[in-house]
Amino acid sequence: MSDIALDPDPAAPSPAAVSRTVVVYRTKLMVRIWHWINALSLLFMLLSGLQIFNAHPALYWGQAANFDHPILAMRAYHVGDTLRGVTFVGKSHFTTTGLFGVSKVAGHLVHRGFPSWLTLPTGQDLASGRRWHFFFAWIFAINGAVYFAYIVIGRHLRGDLWPTVAELKGVPQSIWDHLRFKHPEGEAALKFNVLQKLAYLAVLLIILPLMILTGMTMSPGMDAAFPGLLWAFGGRQSARTVHFLCAWSIVGFFLIHIFEVFAAGFFNEMRSILTGRFKVTLPAAPVEGAPS
Amino acid sequence: MSGFSINRRWFGRALAGAGAAALSACDRLNQSKPVKRVVYSAEGLTRRVQRLILSPGQLAPEYQPSDISPLFRPNGSIGVDDDGYRALAAGGFEDFKLEVGGLVERPLSLSLADLRARQTRTQITRHDCVEGWSCIAKWKGALLGPLLQEAGLKPAAKFIVFYCADLIDPAVGAQYYESIGLSDAFHPQTLLAYEMNDQPLPTAHGAPLRLRVERQLGYKQAKYVMRIAAVESLAPIRGGKGGYWEDSTGYEWYAGI
Known part of the structure; x- marks a missing residue:
């Protein structure tokens, strides 16, 4: 070759x-x-x-945001003294700490939709x-x-x-x-x-x-x-x-x-x-x- | 095979080099003034193109009463921590006077009753927050254009500035302020709204008066408006960018996008 x-x-x-x-x-x-x-x-x-x-x-359908019924939402919840990231998709939800909802910035867990590397x-x-x-x-x-x-x-x-x-x-x-x-x-x-x-x-x-x-x-x-x-x-x-x-x-x-x-x-x-x-x-x- | 190994080495080095350079360069890129100027120049292009496409009288979409959002999220300041404002609010804003000044022939001082007696409009419009969400509400208020005509703009006037009561940033000591150009000021949907959804404007939404400039984003809709001034240039106002968020974080002055 x-x-x-x-x-x-x-x-x-x-x-x-x-x-x-x-x-x-x-x-x-x-x-x-x-x-x-x-x-x-x-x-x-x-x-x-x-x-x-x-x-x-968070994402919605329609003209305006129906805050109670998102299609997708990435949220953070306080659990004890730490944060838990939860991703809602329609009626389901998943713990996604570290990736969606809550991820680390400079070593600390913070509320973020997508992680800082994205x-x-x-x-x-x-x-x-x-x-x-x-x-x-x-x-x-x-x-x-x-x-x-x-x-x-x-x-x-x-x-x-x-x-x-x-x-x-x-x-x-x-x-x-x-x-x-x-x-x-x-x-x-x-x-x-x-x-x-x-x-x-x-x-x-x-x-x-x-x-x-x-x-x-x-x-x-x-x-x-x-x-x-x-x-x-x-x-x-x-x-x-x-x-x-x-x-x-x-x-x-x-x-x-x-x-x-x-x-x-x-x-x-x-x-x-x-x-x-x-x-x-x-x-x-x-x-x-x-x-x- | 020599051609291949050279290629391989070249690719490997190029990829590793590009990756490292990109990471270290990004910070410098973001801080560098020329880069910032180039990236920020997109705002001017967007503004010019939208002005070209949008005729001055073209209306923002209006909605049906059934579209009104059950929960309209208040954002930014949701109240005013100030004794003067509290006294006005306690009196139902009976003593409130909107000052219209700056480059005008006849400065005005208008009570809510005066504003109600001027040319008013009711509209159901969508409020688009810069964060991405939208809410729909019914607004009633005095049209800004006729008020400015009544005051008589001097030929030098190019912008209308809105001075607000809310201390948005206590650390800086800055009260909220925003500004719009004359084409938006005289737009047929641009109001100083004193009613929201058939009720007096709630405190969280800017009582007694908020701007509605419907073809732009939410941060342009100044709340707790106390004073309006016609000016020739935005440069002397705090950071010179024409608004609190524009000066503080770099939001675009033209918020049609």
Whole structure:
């Protein structure tokens, strides 16, 4: 194996039986720039978002907060001379001391929704959380708008992300392959597989837009400008809950995404998203459109 | 294989380096003035974009009587620890006078009865706390815009400042204060409310008078309002950011988000 693409060995017995490893330019610069700005923005927005949540660690459904009936609440109770963290989910509750409701800050148990390692490393107050959150919200939105225009005009959306009917029929096979950690090889590795396409599309077209819309619904100014937002999400408190759920579904996507990066080959995948170049083993006959 | 091991080493070092640098840099980042200026600049962008989208007369959503919250959580100060205020409250605020001054042609001194006789409005609106929760209540009060017209704003006036009775931070000795721009001051839903849910404004919610500026967050809704001043600049007022929380903790002056 080598980083340098080699011509087929002329001494090889049968060209068809010989494969060669080539480095292919797979990920375009625009996609890589978007990916990393997006990743950075989402990281800061997750940490600052959980910090904002900590100012009132409870979720409700509807226009206003029904304080007695939260969907989710992280509370602290005095038990003897210590604190116990209790997380309420609907009608159930769980002791979550150390993680949710009560966790340690500088060695002392305090009332906190999420623990300090899940919020910004310093400046863990509501005001700082809001400042960082809204700053990166703008970066995220502008970056996303540029990227979206690029994938539509540059046909990345239809050409590379949109699945064909034939691919959709292959979903069960693809699920089975993923469960066995079997990844496409050769030419097929140069394209997104169908589950990958569906996951990316779900995030790009559903989760991230929902994130922006529910975020806007929490803004009293935006509610005056677009009252339809409140109607769409059933109220400001519902929108806050959906915003929270979307944030954690992005975390879920991220964990699977990172797992797949390792499963498919960490160094090759990282090279691809950093430099655009991806190493792939191809049959001896040159593949059209794949520079060697 | 040499290419791979170089890659591996490079990645390992890069990751470890980035992690350590991020942790130690974060504190300096958060303290650094240029970084703070850049991060805080998002407020100006948000304000300009929302002003662009929001026409001056666009109303905040209004609700039905059935939507009114059974429990409206009072936040910030829930009373005023001051003999003068207690005396006013004991008298049912009969002797209360709202002072309207600053850059105005005709300073006003208005009793609650005077305010009731002015142009009033009743609205059921949602109060959005900066912490994340919301409550809905019915407010009745005098429209701020006509009061300012009556006083006659001087051309230099750009902001309306609200001075309150509550000593929010005894350590600093600061009474609560807030400010809004003229577009919000003249908005058709901007009230000095003296009734909440058909009752005189309760003490916890700012008796006798609180501001309602419905397209912004709860900390802008100053309670225990005693005095209003039209000013040209917010810079001379305590920290210069235009409000108690703005000066004390860094909340945005524009709280439309």
